[in-house]
Amino acid sequence: MKVIVGITGTTGAIFGIRILEILKNINEVETHVILSGWGRKTLTTETNYTAEEVERLADFTYAITDLGARISSGSFRVDAMIIAPCSMKTLASIRMGLADNLISRAADVILKERKKLILLARETPLNTIHLENMLALSQMGTVILPPVPAFYNQPQTVGDIINHIAYRTIDQLGIILPELKRWDGLKES
Numbered sequence: 001m002k003v004i005v006g007i008t009g010t011t012g013a014i015f016g017i018r019i020l021e022i023l024k025n026i027n028e029v030e031t032h033v034i035l036s037g038w039g040r041k042t043l044t045t046e047t048n049y050t051a052e053e054v055e056r057l058a059d060f061t062y063a064i065t066d067l068g069a070r071i072s073s074g075s076f077r078v079d080a081m082i083i084a085p086c087s088m089k090t091l092a093s094i095r096m097g098l099a100d101n102l103i104s105r106a107a108d109v110i111l112k113e114r115k116k117l118i119l120l121a122r123e124t125p126l127n128t129i130h131l132e133n134m135l136a137l138s139q140m141g142t143v144i145l146p147p148v149p150a151f152y153n154q155p156q157t158v159g160d161i162i163n164h165i166a167y168r169t170i171d172q173l174g175i176i177l178p179e180l181k182r183w184d185g186l187k188e189s
């Protein structure tokens with residue numbers, strides 16, 4: 001399975017990093033990573049990783065400006081694209097089909113080729129533009145997966161919360177991770 005991972009400039013770069021770390025250990029997955037300019041800045045602001053360390057987690061890496069990259073064309077077959085985290089700016093540009101950098105172009109290609117697009121759209125609170133853009137993309141089949149914590153699985157650490165969101169994202173690819181704690185109904189007390 002070939003998966004593109006985009007990291008854009010919203011808070012929450014750690015979600016994209018954790019997803020790449022997990023996918024690196026799954027043999028059948030080949031990852032292609034793109035960091036936006038602001039994605040590079042937020043990840044070095046928020047984590048102890050360098051952009052180069054994050055890029056090394058992937059099998060292939062591309063410059064955000066490289067619109068000539070193979071993932072810029074639908075003739076190069078990929079199965080899915082995850083943007084984690086996804087800024088409201090990138091969300092808007094995908095919705096409008098701007099394709100003005102390699103993240104929004106690759107997402108545009110994913111949509112036209114009817115492949116799976118998963119957006120960890122991150123902003124709070126949301127304005128009407130954000131909500132309209134999410135609705136339009138959802139109606140085109142995009143999975144809008146805001147990185148919102150769950151508490152039913154009783155997370156003990158921030159790492160538990162990050163992992164749960166990363167596992168739920170990877171679950172969307174149809175990859176079954178035993179680590180994902182699934183809701184199994186209320187237990188009698």
Ligand SMILES: Cc1cc2nc3c(=O)[nH]c(=O)nc-3n(C[C@H](O)[C@H](O)[C@H](O)COP(=O)(O)O)c2cc1C
Pocket residue numbers: 007008009010011036037038039041042045086087088089090122123124
């Ligand atoms: C530290 C930091 C945190 C940010 N957090 C968010 C955010 O949560 N959501 C968002 O949509 N934009 C956020 N932004 C603004 C984006 O970086 C900005 O809109 C940028 O143009 C996004 O470009 P990109 O999508 O190409 O990475 C943040 C910027 C900085 C510097």
